[in-house]
Amino acid sequence: xxxxxxxxxxxxxxxxxxxxxxxxxxxxxxxxxxxxxxxxxxxxxxxxxxxxxxxxxxxxxxxxxxxxxxxxxxxxxxxxxxxxxxxxxxxxxxxxxxxxxxxxxxxxxxxxxxxxxxxx
Amino acid sequence: xxxxxxxxxxxxxxxxxxxxxxxxxxxxxxxxxxxxxxxxxxxxxxxxxxxxxxxxxxxxxxxxxxxxxxxxxxxxxxxxxxxxxxxxxxxxxxxxxxxxxxxxxxxxxxx
Numbered sequence: 112x113x114x115x116x117x118x119x120x121x122x123x124x125x126x127x128x129x130x131x132x133x134x135x136x137x138x139x140x141x142x143x144x145x146x147x148x149x150x151x152x153x154x155x156x157x158x159x160x161x162x163x164x165x166x167x168x169x170x171x172x173x174x175x176x177x178x179x180x181x182x183x184x185x186x187x188x189x190x191x192x193x194x195x196x197x198x199x200x201x202x203x204x205x206x207x208x209x210x211x212x213x214x215x216x217x218x219x220x221x222x223x224x225x226x227x228x229x230x231x
Numbered sequence: 232x233x234x235x236x237x238x239x240x241x242x243x244x245x246x247x248x249x250x251x252x253x254x255x256x257x258x259x260x261x262x263x264x265x266x267x268x269x270x271x272x273x274x275x276x277x278x279x280x281x282x283x284x285x286x287x288x289x290x291x292x293x294x295x296x297x298x299x300x301x302x303x304x305x306x307x308x309x310x311x312x313x314x315x316x317x318x319x320x321x322x323x324x325x326x327x328x329x330x331x332x333x334x335x336x337x338x339x340x341x342x
Contacts, residue, residue, distance in 0.1 A: 145329045154334045204272055220330055222272040
């Protein structure tokens with residue numbers, strides 16, 4: 112249980128275009144999802160917290176107008192990279208925690224499979 | 232605040248043991264351990280919730296010293312499949328808050 116599906120797995124786009132990344136919780140409702148970015152050989156850095164039905168909370172230094180997050184339903188959160196530039200090339204990954212995990216306290220956060228974004 | 236991991240990298244021969252440490256400057260609610268293979272998403276290994284708790288999965292185990300605000304991951308009789316980057320994650324607060332990860336420890340197991 113507690114599967115998060117992320118699409119696309121890889122995307123190449125031209126500078127100036129926008130790219131949308133989707134994360135779906137398949138077997139549970141995720142009121143909250145977390146978006147991370149990982150540059151090569153670095154750690155996963157939290158970008159924002161996505162809340163169903165309300166505005167996302169962005170980490171310091173993350174441009175909210177550039178990285179648009181929408182959490183319109185309990186099973187879907189999207190991250191749109193707008194006006195992408197080569198420096199936005201990175202591995203983007205979402206994460207969520209099933210409600211049962213909060214109750215049982217013995218289940219970790221589930222991650223999507225990640226999206227490798229390359230901006231050319 | 233990001234937890235601190237050590238060492239940054241370690242190379243082992245098959246069958247050798249390794250210890251990866253994770254510490255925090257603030258109180259820890261729990262410690263989560265993940266392993267990430269190159270180009271893949273992190274895979275959950277285990278979570279430690281209570282001070283003094285120890286857990287194990289096959290030949291990988293971990294301990295959590297709440298007072299010292301640190302956790303250690305033990306890999307015994309390492310296998311080639313253990314290669315990857317290990318991350319510890321700590322919660323920013325209680326409840327459904329995000330994980331904040333250390334910089335990772337790159338483990339390479341060679342034949």
